[in-house]
Amino acid sequence: MPEGASLGDPKLKAESARKAFEQEFERFARFRAGVSAESGLTLNSAEALERELSELRTRHTGKKSELASVKKLIGRVAPEERASFGQLVQQIEAEITRGVEEAEAALLAFINDARRERERIDVTLPGRRPRRGHIHPVTLVRERIEDIFVSLGYIVEDDREIETDFYNFTALNIPENHPARDPLDTFYTTTGLALRSQTSTVQIHAMQRRGVPVRMIAPGRVFRRDTPDATHNPMFFQVEGLCVDRGITMAHLKGTITEFVHRMFGPETRTRFRPSYFPFTEPSAEVDYSCFKCGGRGCRICKGSGWIELGGSGMVHPNVLSAVGVDAEEFTGFAFGLGIDRMCGLMYSLDDIRLLFENDVRFLEQFN
Numbered sequence: 001m002p003e004g005a006s007l008g009d010p011k012l013k014a015e016s017a018r019k020a021f022e023q024e025f026e027r028f029a030r031f032r033a034g035v036s037a038e039s040g041l042t043l044n045s046a047e048a049l050e051r052e053l054s055e056l057r058t059r060h061t062g063k064k065s066e067l068a069s070v071k072k073l074i075g076r077v078a079p080e081e082r083a084s085f086g087q088l089v090q091q092i093e094a095e096i097t098r099g100v101e102e103a104e105a106a107l108l109a110f111i112n113d114a115r116r117e118r119e120r121i122d123v124t125l126p127g128r129r130p131r132r133g134h135i136h137p138v139t140l141v142r143e144r145i146e147d148i149f150v151s152l153g154y155i156v157e158d159d160r161e162i163e164t165d166f167y168n169f170t171a172l173n174i175p176e177n178h179p180a181r182d183p184l185d186t187f188y189t190t191t192g193l194a195l196r197s198q199t200s201t202v203q204i205h206a207m208q209r210r211g212v213p214v215r216m217i218a219p220g221r222v223f224r225r226d227t228p229d230a231t232h233n234p235m236f237f238q239v240e241g242l243c244v245d246r247g248i249t250m251a252h253l254k255g256t257i258t259e260f261v262h263r264m265f266g267p268e269t270r271t272r273f274r275p276s277y278f279p280f281t282e283p284s285a286e287v288d289y290s291c292f293k294c295g296g297r298g299c300r301i302c303k304g305s306g307w308i309e310l311g312g313s314g315m316v317h318p319n320v321l322s323a324v325g326v327d328a329e330e331f332t333g334f335a336f337g338l339g340i341d342r343m344c345g346l347m348y349s350l351d352d353i354r355l356l357f358e359n360d361v362r363f364l365e366q367f368n
């Protein structure tokens with residue numbers, strides 16, 4: 001064939017390739033603007049269409065396509081026609097590619113949505129088991145303490161964490177100038193209320209509400225302005241205990257604390273009372289118990305002393321009883337306060353009690 005002899009043929013062939021594509025593409029063309037939910041397509045039909053579209057692309061742009069053979073003619077048309085013929089072929093190829101890509105993107109988007117929807121409501125999928133939670137170590141220790149005292153006839157009391165001056169200090173016989181009232185030690189709200197600095201506040205509420213005789217414990221959060229470190233936290237847990245009746249003596253306090261440590265740490269546990277001072281008790285004593293780890297020989301937990309501090313205790317000060325209208329001549333009582341966090345830290349050998357409040361699941365899930 002002489003060069004340029006049949007210029008009409010290559011152009012016709014190109015137009016014929018375009019036409020063939022357009023005819024086959026016609027049923028996909030409506031998807032170019034997107035596939036709406038009202039299109040009536042199902043996931044299966046959309047997947048089939050997508051496969052057919054992909055085959056159509058190969059048929060019209062692949063190596064054996066009509067377009068490919070038209071491309072080969074570019075080098076054979078007359079030089080003066082070559083540029084415009086080349087442009088035409090490029091244009092046709094671009095039209096085919098763009099059309100297929102747009103329809104394909106819309107179909108794939110529809111398919112993805114439909115698959116997600118199907119998975120969402122697929123009732124045959126195995127269920128996801130809810131992850132089982134764990135009781136917080138502080139709660140574990142608190143519940144053990146509660147169980148022991150409840151079995152001794154005590155009730156468990158709870159009350160507010162924000163208190164007036166009367167309940168947090170005055171009723172507990174804490175004088176006006178006592179350092180505990182200092183804003184450096186106690187948190188105050190802007191209206192002058194205190195975040196309770198001990199759960200002894202609950203015994204005041206309980207005696208007012210229930211009267212005496214009373215046997216109660218009050219576990220709960222207390223707040224003090226301590227800088228957090230390995231053994232301190234500005235918020236911690238305490239258990240307050242109170243027993244008021246006729247004829248209650250220091251012997252009842254010792255017997256009760258001894259029974260408690262026997263049940264908590266084992267029957268071989270010994271107690272030790274050291275004279276101390278608290279405004280709300282008279283006389284007052286610090287209570288230690290023999291180390292549950294070494295039995296008193298001395299170890300890392302008891303820092304070599306063989307004893308671990310349990311908390312403060314004493315006979316309820318007559319002023320405290322009078323503050324709630326209880327006749328201090330007729331009734332006497334004892335009270336004690338134990339730190340739950342500290343006990344928890346020792347029992348679980350925690351190096352840092354801040355671990356108890358960081359809510360790190362990797363830490364918390366070790367307790368069952």
Ligand SMILES: [Zn+2]
Nearest residue numbers: 291294299302
């Ligand atoms: Zn020890």
